[in-house]
Amino acid sequence: MSNGLVWMLLALLFLSILPKSVVEGEFEQWCIADEQTPDEELQEAMDWACGGGGADCSKIQLNQPCYLPNTVIDHASYAFNNYYQKFKQKGGSCYFKGAAMTTELDPSHNSCHYEFVP
Numbered sequence: 166m167s168n169g170l171v172w173m174l175l176a177l178l179f180l181s182i183l184p185k186s187v188v189e190g191e192f193e194q195w196c197i198a199d200e201q202t203p204d205e206e207l208q209e210a211m212d213w214a215c216g217g218g219g220a221d222c223s224k225i226q227l228n229q230p231c232y233l234p235n236t237v238i239d240h241a242s243y244a245f246n247n248y249y250q251k252f253k254q255k256g257g258s259c260y261f262k263g264a265a266m267t268t269e270l271d272p273s274h275n276s277c278h279y280e281f282v283p
Contacts, residue, residue, distance in 0.1 A: 173208060174230040179277065180211075182225045182237055192269055193269060193271070193281050193283075194247050194259075194267045194269055194281075195249075195250075195267065195268050195269075195270075195271060195272050195279050195281060196242075196245045196248070196249035196250075196266070196267055196268075197242040197264055197265060197266065197267075197268055197272050198237075198238045198242040198264060199243040199263070199264055199266050200238060200246060202263070202264040204237040204238070205253065206238055206262070206264050207208040207237050207238060207264055208237055208241070209244070210241065210245070210261040210262060210264045211237070211240060211244045211263070213257065213261075214241075214244040214245055214247070214248045214261070215244050218248050219242050219252070220245075220247040220248035220251065220277045221247050221249065221251075222240075222243070222244050222247065224243065225239075225240045225243050225244065226279035227236070230275075230276040230277050230278070231243045231277035232242075233275075233277075241265075242265075242272060242279075243277070244258060245264075245265045246272070246279050246280065246282070247280065249265075249267075250253060250281060250282040251282070253282070254282070257279050
């Protein structure tokens with residue numbers, strides 16, 4: 166087998182194992198709470214996101230799909246992501262005074278689906 170063919174096969178193998186979004190040039194990103202941020206700061210940022218920020222936080226209410234686990238960090242992650250996906254095309258960021266960060270790992274779990282908007 167020639168070196169050119171070997172390199173071509175290796176390149177094809179590499180491309181086949183990359184996530185589809187990487188091959189297309191678009192990375193899927195979600196916004197989640199930074200685990201190093203104190204709960205008080207997460208709560209304050211989440212209150213803004215769910216209030217004046219315009220995020221839809223209905224799914225983190227009692228008896229809703231993203232209520233459990235009932236922790237500030239989990240609820241903040243959902244709220245931050247909802248805000249980010251809703252407003253990223255209009256200049257919204259995943260900053261929240263340093264309380265959040267982006268991830269390429271889908272944070273969805275059980276019946277709780279974290280939205281992604283391309």
